[in-house]
Amino acid sequence: MTEYRTGPGDSLSAEAFYLFNELLDQKFGLTFPENRHMILEARLRPRVRELHLTSFMDYYYTLLADGEEETMKLATLVTNNETYFFREKYQFDTLFHEGLATLKSDLAVPGQLRILCAGCSSGEEPFTMSFLAADEYRFLAAMEPRINAFDIDRTRIEAARRGVFRPRSFREMTEEQINRYLIPAANGNCRIKSRYHGAVTFGQGNIIDVSTFKDTNPYDVVFCRNVLIYFSENALRLAIENFAEVLRPGGVLFLGPSESIIGMSSRFETIRLGDCIAYRRVGN
Ligand SMILES: C[S@@+](CC[C@H](N)C(=O)[O-])C[C@H]1O[C@@H](n2cnc3c(N)ncnc32)[C@H](O)[C@@H]1O
Incomplete structure (x- = not known):
């Protein structure tokens, strides 16, 4: 045959x-x-x-x-690794304005704002938070922002650690922002200024396996943007449970603008923060 x-x-x-x-x-x-x-x-x-x-x-x-x-x-x-600096900046503004008002009285580690960035690709998203925390929102220095970022794709994590980016990554930045945060490197690329590395750590992890990204202390905020749109329904439910496990009660989850978990989990309530919809971890 x-x-x-x-x-x-x-x-x-x-x-x-x-x-x-x-x-x-x-x-x-x-x-x-x-x-x-x-x-x-x-x-x-x-x-x-x-x-x-x-x-x-x-x-x-x-x-x-x-x-x-x-x-x-x-x-x-x-994986689709598309990302760039200052993507949907209004969500970071919301976190540092309206979000902090609700978060700061009850931080997971007193005096420290702990942020997890899940599916961070080559790091433009957590580095944007680091830029903003250091410059536009200087009052945050007193809260020692700590941003732990991870991705399933180890080539992206290696790229994030190198901190060198192609023009595609800084296409949304003004000349002034580029000069402030980046240094020119070979072939039209740019490198992140070293002072913005300090707040961010990168690792390899898998959103559907909480043991790969759970830390000793819980987080106050989780960002997982433009990742869950590619997930199956089962995986999406697992991801929500995993984020509930690493967030402290009252902590906030931000998703991408085209993503939603409304009505999908009793562990989160939907809240309006400024111009954003976000999800607050309920219960103990
Ligand atoms: C489109 S990028 C989004 C990057 C960034 N969050 C943003 O919004 O600009 C999606 C990223 O999610 C990562 N990813 C996909 N599945 C994942 C998983 N199970 N665990 C961790 N990261 C994952 C991909 O490797 C990719 O880098």
Whole structure:
């Protein structure tokens, strides 16, 4: 009997698409709806070729057999890492104005504002908070802002630690902001000034596995923006539970403007803070 196999020059079969989706959900919480079939195929194909495999299914079996190392490479292939400095700045303004008014009386660690940035990509989001805390909101210095940031994609975490960024990352910054926060580097890139590194630490972690990002002390604020839109419904529920676990009661969760968890969890209540919708952790 002839065995039909899908070569990497061919398409990702419906069966392989299903199996990869199941694996991506299980490992990272990610899901590719049917209308993104071609996108998943295009992201996997270079790795199938690089490994000299003859089919997408062979790559699937390689992932099952090889464990963590190849799975981490898969994370790099399938994630959308789009980010830039000052993205949706109004959310940070809201945190440092209206948010602080409700948060500051009951900080998890007295005298310290503890922020977690989940799905931070190459760091533009936590570095923006660091810029604002050091300059626009100087009164925050008295609260020692601490920003712990993590991402599943280790290549992004390495990039964040290097602190060198391409123009795409600072496209929303004014000339004045660029001069204030960045130093020119080779090839039109820019480096973060060292004084803005101090408040931020980076690590690799997985939103659907709380043990990879839980710290000794709880957080006052969690930012998880433009990440959960790519999650399956189960993973989204798990993420909410995990954020509830690391936030102190009364702590606040900010999501991206197109994301919502309204009505999804009894552990958060929806609140209006300035121009933002955010979610306050309820209970003990
Ligand atoms: C579109 S970027 C958003 C970056 C930033 N939060 C922003 O809004 O600019 C999404 C990031 O989420 C990360 N990500 C996806 N699934 C994740 C998971 N299970 N755990 C941690 N990070 C994840 C991706 O690697 C990617 O860097």
